[in-house]
Amino acid sequence: MKKFLILKVVISILCLAGSVWATEFDNLGTSGAQFLKLDVDARVVSLGGANAAVSRGAMALYYNPAGIANLDENSVAFSYTDWIADIKYNYLAYARPFPGFGNVGLHLAVLTMDDMERTTLEEPDGTGEMFGANSWVVGISNAHQLTSRFSFGVTAKYIREKISELSSGSMAFDFGTVYYTGFRTLRIAMSTRNFGTDTKFGGTELETTFDQDNDATTAPVEVRLNTESHPLPLTFRLGVAYDFEFNEDSKLLATLDGYNTRDRGQQGSVGFEYSWQERLALRAGYKIRVDEESVAFGGGYDFEIPDFGNLGISYAWADLGRLQNAHRFSLVLNF
DSSP states (O other), X not given: OHHHHHHHHHHHHHHHXXXXXXXXXXXXXXXXXXXXXXXXXXXXXXXXXXXXXXXOGGGHHHHOGGGGTTOOSOEEEEEEEEOGGGOEEEEEEEEEEOTXXXXXXXXXXXXXXXXXXXXXXXXXXXXXXXXXXXXXXXXXXXXXXXXXXEXXXXXXXXXXXXXXXXXXXXXXXEEEEEEXXXXXXXXXXXXXXXXXXXXXXXXXXXXXXXXXXXXXXXXXXXXXXXXXOBOOXXXXXXXXXXXXXXXSSEEEEEEEEEEEETTSOEEEEEEEEEEETTTEEEEXXXXXXXXXXXXXXXXXXEEEETTTEEEEEEEEEEEOGGGOEEEEEEEEEEO
């Protein structure tokens, strides 16, 4: 019965992602809520963005909700991203076991930027008036370990974007699985992210007047401008991971992801993590067929807090080509 259920889950996810694999490059730039493509976990960044089979703890809520299915303690995660053009991206999440209901989690990611000066056709150098913009997503997740080898998770989330007095909102779901093959530490994972409603901006700034006759004696007509709707950046990802254990103290994690978003072609990520005594970690990764982004490096250290839990600190540096580079810091507290 459990094997039949697993098969149904896998087939459902593959069918859901079918339209993604068929995507062509002529859809480039047609999705909204592009901030959802950004990484939040410094560990994932330093692994080249590979995340499907290696996300763990509260960080997994953002990438693959199945990653919290085997969690047996509370997990809190926080990250800070210093992105390009003074853009900041922060993440906060909490996950815990919930007896009788699997494991549950909540996460919030917020993108902010400095205020900008408004420009118009008449005043292209600026009007002196400033406006702001921000984006955020909040989600709730539930995950179950259906067998000793197979886990499944789902996230429901709300996405909000705001530019000046215009805003948009949409609902979406993430689905994920993790399967341990039984061959040593080899695992295979799949995730489908941002499956939901289109996003469309609206607000008071779309209300204006129009003089259809260009005649001072004719009263202008009040009109409301319309904006186009855009689909979310639906993403399907397939990943594998394997641990090469050299001895009791050291091991090397190798992970590879292949993924496709609605508005891009096939891309990939490969990453390696060397860990010593499950405390010190050195990481390197590479993104395949991704404009500007390529190599990334990072590291981390896990501190044991006596009579409380474990605190993991990670840092990642990513090369963004002509956009220079980006830095990320993340903390994960398990207790």
